[in-house]
Amino acid sequence: SAKHHGKQTYRVFEPQLMEVIQRQRSLEAALRRASMRDEFRIVYQPVFCSAKGEITGAEALLRWTCPEHGEISPTEFIPIAEELGLVARIGADVLRKACKDAASWPAHIDLAVNVSPVQLLDPRLPQTVAQALADSGLSPSRLELEITETALLNNDEAALRTLTQIRDLGVRISLDDFGTGYSSLSYLHRFPISRIKIDKSFVQKLPDDVGSASIVRAIAQLGSSLSMKITAEGIETDSQLSFIKEHGCDEVQGFLTGRPIALADFLVLTGQQAENVEA
Numbered sequence: 001s002a003k004h005h006g007k008q009t010y011r012v013f014e015p016q017l018m019e020v021i022q023r024q025r026s027l028e029a030a031l032r033r034a035s036m037r038d039e040f041r042i043v044y045q046p047v048f049c050s051a052k053g054e055i056t057g058a059e060a061l062l063r064w065t066c067p068e069h070g071e072i073s074p075t076e077f078i079p080i081a082e083e084l085g086l087v088a089r090i091g092a093d094v095l096r097k098a099c100k101d102a103a104s105w106p107a108h109i110d111l112a113v114n115v116s117p118v119q120l121l122d123p124r125l126p127q128t129v130a131q132a133l134a135d136s137g138l139s140p141s142r143l144e145l146e147i148t149e150t151a152l153l154n155n156d157e158a159a160l161r162t163l164t165q166i167r168d169l170g171v172r173i174s175l176d177d178f179g180t181g182y183s184s185l186s187y188l189h190r191f192p193i194s195r196i197k198i199d200k201s202f203v204q205k206l207p208d209d210v211g212s213a214s215i216v217r218a219i220a221q222l223g224s225s226l227s228m229k230i231t232a233e234g235i236e237t238d239s240q241l242s243f244i245k246e247h248g249c250d251e252v253q254g255f256l257t258g259r260p261i262a263l264a265d266f267l268v269l270t271g272q273q274a275e276n277v278e279a
């Protein structure tokens with residue numbers, strides 16, 4: 001009853017909470033306008049073969065500079081885009097643009113693109129991927145989509161169908177942030193996954209943290225017995241790199257070997273374009 005309700009009312013809107021809510025509202029409004037205003041850009045983080053140190057690919061990472069709030073991390077704006085129903089379109093734009101960029105890279109350099117759990121729920125995703133490949137001319141064998149375990153959790157029948165269709169296009173699937181979610185081994189078996197990316201939270205505690213070292217070793221062994229490739233993410237130090245090399249991770253990605261960079265800089269890195277010559 002109203003009387004009862006009145007008694008139970010208490011004050012939750014602390015000034016700080018109000019600020020958080022206002023920022024959220026404002027970001028939502030700004031995100032709705034962002035695509036139209038061309039505020040997104042993609043940066044590329046190089047991925048290297050750990051044995052030889054040669055570049056094997058790059059991960060496309062989305063960046064948004066909001067006119068009102070400045071640079072916003074994708075860990076903040078992707079969840080908002082998911083809630084607002086914008087992530088399918090933003091994700092399709094990333095795929096289209098990144099495939100177009102990668103089509104002009106040397107053929108041994110692969111492209112990885114992140115796919116949100118909400119995108120994976122959309123049965124039109126395989127068609128979106130096929131279209132991005134067709135428009136760009138990028139070979140499907142050079143594209144890898146990164147998904148997280150969350151995406152497989154509640155809708156595994158639908159996810160399996162969608163991922164199988166994508167696999168049948170010749171595109172690979174990798175499991176990102178491995179070790180942080182539910183890490184059910186049945187996922188690895190049930191879904192067409194060809195790579196595991198070990199989450200940076202473990203890699204960053206190497207080599208001293210015994211627990212993280214064991215987890216990384218175990219994932220590397222698991223990967224090799226399931227014939228999956230392993231990438232270690234978030235390598236920042238030489239000792240982390242040494243550990244990873246010793247324990248059979250195939251590829252490395254981290255600030256030590258290369259930060260995410262603009263396309264033009266990535267082209268310089270891969271030797272496709274001379275660095276600016278002084279006039």
Ligand code: C2E
Pocket residue numbers: 045060061062073074075078091094114115116146176177200233234235236253254255256260
């Ligand atoms: P992720 O897919 O796991 O991407 C790796 C993140 O780790 C990137 O953060 C990258 O900059 C960061 N990183 C790489 N090496 C290091 C390192 O050595 N040290 C540290 N501290 N960090 C490192 P970023 O770009 O901020 O992206 C965060 C997350 O946002 C991504 O995590 C991914 O889940 C999501 N995301 C980014 N771009 C997209 C996108 O286009 N679509 C979707 N759906 N999600 C995206």
Ligand code: MG
Pocket residue numbers: 107108109110142
């Ligand atoms: Mg290749």
Ligand code: MG
Pocket residue numbers: 059114146176
């Ligand atoms: Mg990723």
Ligand code: MG
Pocket residue numbers: 176177197199200233
């Ligand atoms: Mg990751």
